[in-house]
Amino acid sequence: MRSIPEEGRHGAPARFDRPGAATFVVGVAAAAFLLASFRATDVSMGELLRGGPNALRILGEMFPPSLDRAWPVAGSLLQTFQMAVAGTAIGCAISLPLAVLATRHLSPHPVLHHATRVVVAICRTVPDLVWALLFVAIVGLGPFAGVLAIAVDKIGFCGRFFAEAMEEADRRPQEALRALGAARPAIILGAVIPGATPGLINAALFSLEKATRSSVVLGLVGAGGIGIELQVSMDMFRYDEAITIILAILALVVAVEQFSAWLRRRAM
């Protein structure tokens, strides 16, 4: 084998680039903040290990699951799902016109376009539990507060994704309707919404799944649903009832996800 002449040899480059001064400082600051966060939040492997026997005791008390309150639990579970359905329906219905205003080429004015985007972003950024606290204060305890909280949260989610679906809808049929003298509402109903339908269905089904999960925890702040049942069972140390509720929630969430996946396949 011929050896490579000395002048033709090239050394391999360094495995890693040397970080710049700014990258180094930011890296060190991020690492320091991470360590400070562990300390400030009492993260401790020892505590976790010491809690092990407690976990085993609670787990032992969970089985066999208790069916003493099966009917009230079933009723609350149904109410939880109904909250999710009602909240999602209201949220989607409001999201549709908002999404039109938030879609650049459909909005009647750029100011309206940006204003709508801001409203939708606020609905999305504030957590649903905060909306629930607010609506409990406004309309009182109960599932209606939960429905309103879910609806506002869905406006944030669907408003954005409906608008994206409309932005991505094929523009050519829209131009064809414009070319034959159709008014803007006719173009939206006749070409934009049919073109965006797969995206709209996708977003609506994802928001139903998300609403089902969040409606479970809304009960913890008094906004109706099965969350309050779970809280009472945990407070009364009735872990056998709690596991029944947890399994019921799991079954509901899985069922909704499966139904939504089936519907999505059919609709596409």
Place this chain on the structure above:
Amino acid sequence: MRRGESVIDASGLVKELGGRRVVDDVSLSVARGECVALVGANGAGKSTLLRMLVRLVEPDEGSMRIHGVDARDASAAALRDLRRRTGFVFQHHDLVGRASVLTNVVHGALGRVAWWRGWAQGIAPAALREEAMGCLGKVGLPHVARQRADRLSGGQSQRVAIARALMQRPALLLADEPAASLDPAAGEEVMGVFRTLAREESMTVVFTSHHVSHALDYADRVVGLRAGRLALDAPVGSIAAEAIHALYS
């Protein structure tokens, strides 16, 4: 031909795109009932010129009267009315794929009926649905009325696009490469529909095409563009195929 009988009367039209004049000082007059083929190589400005006539592309310079109306200075309402009276058939048909064929044809009436009555066949008045079925009959496709538009063949899809244009009750039909995305047989079929409309219903038709044979077989007059400028304008009987071929060299 008297100017008063012109459906299209355009003068000195100019359009610049990306620093290039894609339509350069083009004047065109088309009489009522004429069938005109607009030919030229890719980028010659045919589609831009056609789109300018209904202001889907705004001209930079020049004047144009369509149906006797000053199209350049038309108000929003006047422009809508002008577009309503001008059927436009696109190269890629541009139907609403997820809607039924009948809904797509009913859409053709959206320029002349209230928007809430024509955006779907399900809510359209019975008279509108019947008229749409009549338009489908003219293109030989009444049997596909309930099918989804995206399940049609290319030729069927283009004929539905023509039916949608007919639903406008247009005095002028513009067609941008109507046969370009079709196989030869479907292309001939579609061009045959245009010829029937022009000859039997005295409709004014302007179509763009790359097919010299389409221009010679189906048009009364051939207008040729080269690099955005008018290079040929003559009745079909007085020009040889070579003159059209020369536009592509």
